[in-house]
Amino acid sequence: MYEFEYHRPSSVAEAAELVSKADDGALMAGGQTLIPTLKQRLASPSDVVDLGAIAELKGIRVEGDAVVVGAGTPHAAVAGSAEVQGAIPALAALAEAIGDPQVRNKGTLGGSIANNDPAADYPAAVLGLGATVTTNQREIAADDFFTGMFETALTDGEIVTAVRFPKPQRAGYAKFPNPASRYAIVGVLVAETSGGVRVAVTGAGSCVFRASEMEQALAGSFSAEALDGISVPADDLNNDLHASAAYRAHLVSVMAKRAVAAAQ
Amino acid sequence: MTITVNMTVNGKDVSAEVEPRTLLVQLLRENLGLTGTHVGCDTSQCGACVVHVDGESVKSCTLLAAQCDGGQVTTIEGLADGDTLHPMQEAFREHHGLQCGFCTPGMVMSAIDLVNRNGAPSETEIREWLEGNICRCTGYHNIVKAIDAGAKSMGG
């Protein structure tokens, strides 16, 4: 790890100011991606601004027809939350299947979506449930948030403060995990929402994406059979030592059917 | 440049001058001489470095010491009561839950976090909980037996 200066602000405003004043500042949530990146010297920020002591970023609350999760809420808290289990069980189950217990104790929702790893789980929930990302500057619809591999609509130093997940009629998530890391080789979230059926696929491509043909089929009949014969084209999918693009395309159909079957 | 971090480690107040990039595991092993916490992979995968911070199990190789400022840290050295092992340590001994012992401190710390959340875990729950703890020796079977027994003796 290269040297850096460390800051531990207690408010979002203070954090925003610290990161904007730094030569090359990095925000840190739980550090579960950032610290391994720093150790490998893949990043060398002049300053690390730790969001871990900011109380306003933590917590889960139900607001009308939505569950609002603070960006600094660890995965374990989402998985164990009675509010989330009651309102959106698929979201609690998704959080419970991230990595391992120690990663879930430190890793956060905000860190996961800001990082936008192509194999991360939360992007599928945010996109699939049609959530809204709140930052210290604005609100960003899920459809506009994830812009490419490790890329998001966030500008430099913009801080995710919370994500608002509208309660779906039903939703399910199924993933085929990498046996070592538990990241998704393919993960599919399906949701029947007030705005229609949404199908979000993570792990398969360079960035989470919606499978529109599957959405149309499920809008006709929300059943696993409705997906018979429908697959996503393999051309743009990831091809690596874990799975070929053709195998990933196959897994998308299988995981989508399982997600529909699990939906509640 | 160094910063001062203050924390409680195994019940004792500790203050240390460290570089901001110092990992919690470095502080524990190098500054405090608590070498029971091991570094197996240094890439956040193996769980040999698991300790408790504010009662929750975390990977001390993937945490800055500075992030734990003001926190309560418990390591494997903080479990026994004098010569009396913690029930989970005793269960690992009784059930041969270790061979070389390298993974054991992390296994024990992880297992105690499980039992604190779920006093009577099933075999499946124990195996799933161990996702982040890798053992090169035992094949896990006796570790699972040890945790099952440790959970029962921690409960009463």
Ligand SMILES: Cc1cc2nc3c(=O)[nH]c(=O)nc-3n(C[C@H](O)[C@H](O)[C@H](O)COP(=O)(O)OP(=O)(O)OC[C@H]3O[C@@H](n4cnc5c(N)ncnc54)[C@H](O)[C@@H]3O)c2cc1C
């Ligand atoms: C062994 C291991 C296994 C894992 N398995 C999985 C898995 O199965 N599925 C999965 O989805 N993930 C997995 N992860 C990743 C994990 O879910 C982390 O939550 C994720 O890496 C983000 O970590 P963090 O919240 O600590 O963020 P950090 O590492 O602190 O930050 C990550 C990035 O997000 C930025 N950031 C953080 N918070 C904010 C914010 N509020 N606003 C703006 N930017 C912000 C940081 O600047 C940084 O660039 C795994 C990680 C490890 C180490």
Ligand code: FES
């Ligand atoms: S040394 Fe920390 S997880 Fe392996």
Ligand code: FES
């Ligand atoms: S006992 Fe040797 S690594 Fe587990």
